Amino acid sequence: MNEKLKDQAEAYRQAEQRAAQYFTALFAQVTDKSYVPTLTEDIRVWKKRHIRPLSWLSLFSRSRKKPDTRDYHRYIQWLNYSGELDDYLDRSVSYMYMRDLGKSLDSLDTRTRIQRMAADIKNKLVNNASKNGEDQQDSMSLAGLYRWAQKEGIETAMIWAIDKLKSVSAHIPKEMNAEQAQRKLIKIMIGVIMHVIEEMDDTTPPEERSRRLDEAFRLGYSYGLTYPFIDDLLDSGVLTDQEKEQFTHMLRTSLLTGSVPELGDWAENNKDIIQFVHSELRNAYEFIKAYQRPERLPAFFEQSYVFFHSQELDRVKDLSHTAYTNEELYIPIILKSSSSRSIVRSVISAEADEDFDNRTFFYGIYNQLADDFADMFDDMQDDAVTPYTYYLKYHDRRPDLINPYELYWTVICHLIHHVYHSDPRTCEVILDRAINGLKRCKKRIGAEKYNEVMEVLGAGNPEFNRLVQYMADKADDVDFFDKLLRDQIVTLLQNNRKEKEKFSDTIEQVRLQINQFLPIPLDEGIPQMKEPLIEAANYSLEGAGKRIRPVLTWVMGVNEYGLQAAEIVPLLRSLEYMHTASLIFDDLPSQDNASTRRGRPTLHQVHNVATAELTGLFLIQKAIEEQSSLVRFNPVTVLDLIRYSAQKTGDMCMGQAMDLQSRGKTLTLEQLNTICFYKTGIAFEASLIMPAILAQVKEPEMEALKKFAYHAGIAFQIKDDLLDTEGNLLLLGKPTGKDVENNNSTFVSILGLEGARKEMWEHYCQAMETLQEVPRDTAFLKHVLNYLISRDR
Known part of the structure; x- marks a missing residue:
């Protein structure tokens, strides 16, 4: 075990060194504000597609009021009626290919696959929208999902997954958000399935396709369990500090030894939930491990350890601690956010892909900062440490702290021009997503609260912030299907x-x-x-x-x-x-x-x-x-x-x-x-x-x-x-x-x-x-x- 610990420690040290180099590059761009003129020009080009001059014709053409996105079916119908559904799905699928699959949008093959997937989704959405209200066969219903599974020849896997999701739902403690926990698990399962589908093409025999999709359901569930039953459980107030330490030790031991230890003694209050979690995680761990090709197994354990250890370093931070350095705040989230997606390819035992690894590594913090921005008010209420909560609490006393909002736009600039080589489609999609995140946040928390926090976050670059906020107020056509789907799934679960x-x-x-x-x-x-x-x-x-x-x-x-x-x-x-x-x-x-x-x-x-x-x-x-x-x-x-x-x-x-x-x-x-x-x-x-x-x-x-x-x-x-x-x-x-x-x-x-x-x-x-x-x-x-x-x- 000592030798294994050395190997894992060395793997983490190398990953940490790489993250530190990335952070240093970002820090320099934040300091010299070189991202401002570059992004200002990007946004000025971008706004031509999203802020149209008013005219009598445009007012007439938009006379039908845009429905609220919470009205899922009417919103899809409106997009189709207004002619915006194609662009909506194209940017949505493009974003998923970048975020979940680590793809570059300047690839002809990737663009072809994106167009094909967008066309398939449109066909399903339009067919469903053509039916009336309550009579629609909702593709997210159990019956709709099972019908899809029948077409793919994976009914057994679908039945297994449905039973597993029901079991997880029944065991999520009341102190946790059951709907969000289930949503995360479902999201990870979909992500793994997407990776497996991407590994196949039209020449894959039907029997092979069914077998690999069957495995994808089980692998997706097995990996996805880490979110509700490790991440969310440790973040919740369900376990005592001693129990968290005991649980974390068990997880670390599993990654270092390659096998899950016995549960041992546990406090009576949480014994039932922990017994279930231990059993499910052990089965999941053994299934993923057995699926790995022997030559890929060391990489799987190393990536898993980096993911686990970076999460743990980030989780144990205390908001009352006044002296965290910028490196302590950001390097663990660079590691955990990038490894959470890079590990998916390891889970499915896919071939190593250097381009995927690089893009995923640089992309992760963008997604993490966007999520932390969306969740900052909930995080503040929970006294959780994120770059936003820490900065909002200590920025008056700590002028050395990096403004996470500025870092967010720095990352966006870095991705567009250094990772994706100024590809116009990539610039379009990333800016769409960024402005959409601001609009959603403002709508969710209200203009007054939003403006109050933006006065703090936008103070470093007032002129640039005014431009961004103008886009957030006026720009249109920046909605995304995965956000609509996310809201719909949570609403359906609730x-x-x-x-x-x-x-x-x-x-x-x-x-x-x-x-x-x-x-x-x-x-x-x-x-x-x-x-x-x-x-x-x-x-x-x-x-x-x-x-x-x-x-x-x-x-x-x-x-x-x-x-x-x-x-x-x-x-x-x-x-x-x-x-x-x-x-x-x-x-x-x-x-x-x-x-x-x-x-x-x-x-x-x-x-x-x-x-x-x-x-x-x-x-x-x-x-x-x-x-x-x-x-x-x-x-x-x-x-x-x-x-x-x-x-x-x-x-x-x-x-x-x-x-x-x-x-x-x-x-x-x-x-x-x-x-x-x-x-x-x-x-x-x-x-x-x-x-x-x-x-x-x-x-x-x-x-x-x-x-x-x-x-x-x-x-x-x-x-x-x-x-x-x-x-x-x-x-x-x-x-x-x-x-x-x-x-x-x-x-x-x-x-x-x-x-x-x-x-x-x-x-x-x-x-x-x-x-x-x-x-x-x-x-x-x-x-x-x-x-x-x-x-x-």
Whole structure:
């Protein structure tokens, strides 16, 4: 380990020396302000494209007000309508090629690839924008992503990644920003995938392309974990100082020895999260390490150590410390910002590329200073040390401190004229990005606060700053797609969390209400012969049921169709009575022979088979009695509902009979789908259609709901089959492995685990796509569907 430590220390010393040389060159340009006249001329040329003289014609042509970028779809439509979408996508993709892929824009091959990618994005955006509002198939939805994965032949990788992202989301501590943590992880995954795609071309065989994309998903996730579960976790207040030291020691040891040490003792407060983080990071580390070519492995460890050590030096700074030198402030961020992207090529074990390494090295601090500028107010609130927070706090007392805002423009000048050799397209894109960053900051924090801080940051070059601020006020056409996408992803994650919380609250509140009126009363004077059946029925009803079906009916009936909650209580009872009756029959020795249900012994175990059979029949009759008591509705409508209910009950019986007859036989997928629909899908359909009947919903919507229920029901059953194979008895509340024991054909036995997961996602996508045909808010149904495929019981 000592020898390894020497090697890593030497690698860091060399990297640090290079960063110091770069900083010295930048410092000289800041001191002599040589960047000012050069950039002033660049900006004067640049403004011709971005500040147009006002005319009656221009006022008329822009009469349609530019929508807020937060309205994602309308903004894309406006860009297309105004003829600005092509330029918007070209500069956006060009910037990603420079920042993420380390490319030079003066390369003909790079320009061709940029144009191709921009055209592909435009095609998708325009096709989506041509659809109406809520009916758009959002490419960022799970269904949209899975459809893309199918085209690329990487469904397994997509399913794996979705499950991993859900797991990370569930384990992010409340003290951290969950949406930003997920966004960073997703961003890194996309970045790695972009690198892998860039390594391929049109001659790459489809099988090879699918294999490499599959690996890219897993490598991207493995590397991306460092952001939420190292960087963000150590920056948060989750861990104590001692725990941070312990965690950091473990990370350093991993890089020096090549293997992750055991976790060891940990404080109880954070033990669960640390156990998860340790397990995920260890698996990720081993996966990346195994992927490396032997000759590239030393470079991977060296780059990883430089990245880790520079981050650590930067992280431990204390804003109360008054004597940090400029070198201490800037050299670690030059290293961490450049190595964070250069390491990606090492992660994917790509060939060494000196041009990429150079451009990435010089580019990193530009991106870091732009990010620190955007985050400076949050950083000040958190007492975090960045060049901006430190300068704003100590500039009055420390005239030796470099103004980070001046350094930022110095870096821009250096990139344009020394790294990218005064390439006009590069100059255009970098200035677009810089002005966009100022505009976004001013909009986010407000003009007053923005102007106040710019008085300090712009004081060193007032004339140049006035020019820049004029551009920030007046210039147009500087928006970027990745920023729009970033905002959209964060908004989607935030909205999804809020909707999920609302969904969970609604489920629980309605479930509790339903539980209160489900028990069948033992009224005074009731014949004694009825008491045993009622007690048996109530025993089955009292179990910890999810009540998905009556909850669905309540939400659709009350929230979507406007029915009165009190008026549909009999319908809710009837649905749960019918469902519980079906479970009692399913559990009988002559059928599934189950010993537990809803976490308790099955009814025939507590009493006997005869009592169970009679109780099931009793509950079916009670369901019909409840339906006939829907007296607040039109009698003809109620008769239609009872007729529909009777038909579907008969269909469910046929499904169960088909299931019993299939025992011991190998079924085709089509046969299994049919049985599954009759056994499960029909119950979902009834939960949606019965309140729709009472609300007299039109037939096209009914058909869409039936189609949704068909696919949702099959997805639900496939998840049940997966849980029967892989599930946890304590969570499920019933034994696992019953299908194998009973020699039943299941989606898993026919398709295998991987095939069953793909089939579940196919039905998930079809169900989601069907919801586009429903002319009302379907957020709840979407969350129901997400719950059905992600549940653990």
